[in-house]
Amino acid sequence: MEKIAEQETAPDQAPESNLGTRERVVRAASRLMQRQGYDGTGIKQISKEAGATLGSVYHFFPGGKQELAVAAIRHGEREFAEELAGNLRSEDDPAQAVLACTRRLAESLRASDWVDGCPVTSTALGTAGRLPDIQQAAAEAFAHWRHLVFEKLHQAGIAEPDAHELAHTVISTLEGAELAAQVSRDEQPLLTAGRHLARLIDLYRAPAPTA
């Protein structure tokens, strides 16, 4: 059994080698489920990938793979939230900021040879009817990402109800376009979605929206 001290205090961005066991296990689970889904990923593979014994995996996650999947989704949620927040901050204009998000997503998807799509979606999909904890964690992830987009839009002067609705469509469209880009191994769905989302956002910034 490995040492399991200090894992809770390891900073999220530390090099893998300095991470505590729990954090290494969560990261490995997140990465594997991102590529292979929940059912395609076994707890033995996670333990091997994390360099942790099966005993220590079950020490941290007595609920087994299901509990680990919830932790993996929360990890993926935080990772994407940081990326999203950074991209949204990269441009003052909210339409340009969302466009920047789609460009970065396209770049990193291509860099992964089209395998690293949304970590939350691939873990949650296929389990929706069976594993409510996983579905709930995914719903919270989507809600948090929407909130980040909402804040950006609202700060830019878009009325609160419009900003809420737009945030829904921005996150839905990013998700779907990432999926389409992944399946077709092509950046176009993301880049096109970015331009359309930018036009849509601009509509709601006009002095007198017609809706």
Place this chain on the structure above:
Amino acid sequence: MEKIAEQETAPDQAPESNLGTRERVVRAASRLMQRQGYDGTGIKQISKEAGATLGSVYHFFPGGKQELAVAAIRHGEREFAEELAGNLRSEDDPAQAVLACTRRLAESLRASDWVDGCPVTSTALGTAGRLPDIQQAAAEAFAHWRHLVFEKLHQAGIAEPDAHELAHTVISTLEGAELAAQVSRDEQPLLTAGRHLARLIDLYRAPAPTA
């Protein structure tokens, strides 16, 4: 071993009991993979659900689960294409037609207690890096659905390049909003996406688009 005659000629919409074995196997695979994903679905479960022996499953699909998944994706592709084409025909106005699509998707997702999302996505996701045949079948499905949307938009007078790009975003957004609706067990992502897509489409129908 069951009789395996006439399965190729069974009409796609015949009652389950009248279907040939191959068609029953494909339908069972499509339905199970829609809910459980590729890795969550075993060939034994498919054979049981289809009321077919394992021998007859392998008779029709010597390539096993991978070959069956490609057939399942093509089946799901045709099923959704029919639904999409019907919804697009239900309204002359292309923006209203897309709005109608989102309403029907929301209704049928709710009716399935939020488990029957996109059959192609849930089968393909998690296999993108490993199983290129499945990824390719999913890419073809997306392309066909985009073509149906493109035709509707182009027939309504939207210029060809704009209609192509809009079709990308319509399908991406439907996919992502369906996913978000499924995960949050709520119709809102789909209904909101429908209203936004309708506004976006209307922009391109304006006499002098500014893009």
